[in-house]
Amino acid sequence: MWPCGLQHRARAANNICFYGECSYYCSTEHALCGKPDQIEGSLAAFLPDLSLAKRKTWRNPWRRSYHKRKKAECVGGALGRGLWSPASPGSREGWFLPDLQQRTSRGSRPRQTVWEVDPDYCEEVKQTPPYDSSHRILDVMDMTIFDFLMGTSRAPGLPGNMDRHHYETFEKFGNETFIIHLDNGRG
Known part of the structure; x- marks a missing residue:
């Protein structure tokens, strides 16, 4: 199982693709694909836990x-x-x-x-x-x-x-x- 509810599939062009499980555009038609297996991304977050800061x-x-x-x-x-x-x-x-x-x-x-x-x-x-x-x-x-x-x-x-x-x-x-x-x- 991929983290955070992500699904995985490979496309015909040998690119590895991911898509999420959510109520909006989370489907194979809206997948994120690597070239062929690398995806550039970033994360910038340091939020306190919801119990500390609602x-x-x-x-x-x-x-x-x-x-x-x-x-x-x-x-x-x-x-x-x-x-x-x-x-x-x-x-x-x-x-x-x-x-x-x-x-x-x-x-x-x-x-x-x-x-x-x-x-x-x-x-x-x-x-x-x-x-x-x-x-x-x-x-x-x-x-x-x-x-x-x-x-x-x-x-x-x-x-x-x-x-x-x-x-x-x-x-x-x-x-x-x-x-x-x-x-x-x-x-």
């Missing part, structure tokens, strides 16, 4: 859907219209946007996220906690730019992490903390 998980307001049959699904909502709600007490989720119904009818073009079709979405995000009174929105923008630059520095045709759907913060510091960039794979 973290809160937050959904990125500009995330997209990962449904395998639907290219983009309407996620998010009208922030300034009372659709933000706290997660259940004791959960690791922070404030989140509930998923809404699609904005297009069945059989029409692919569904789009709210931020793709609503020109006022950014203004609504800026007026919603925790983005309204801290540097959080700037941190999310930095995270997005960092992910984009990681993608453009790779070989042509290889995407970086162009859609970070979650990030974390340390609970102890509330909204006046930095965000933690966690990436468990190809970013």
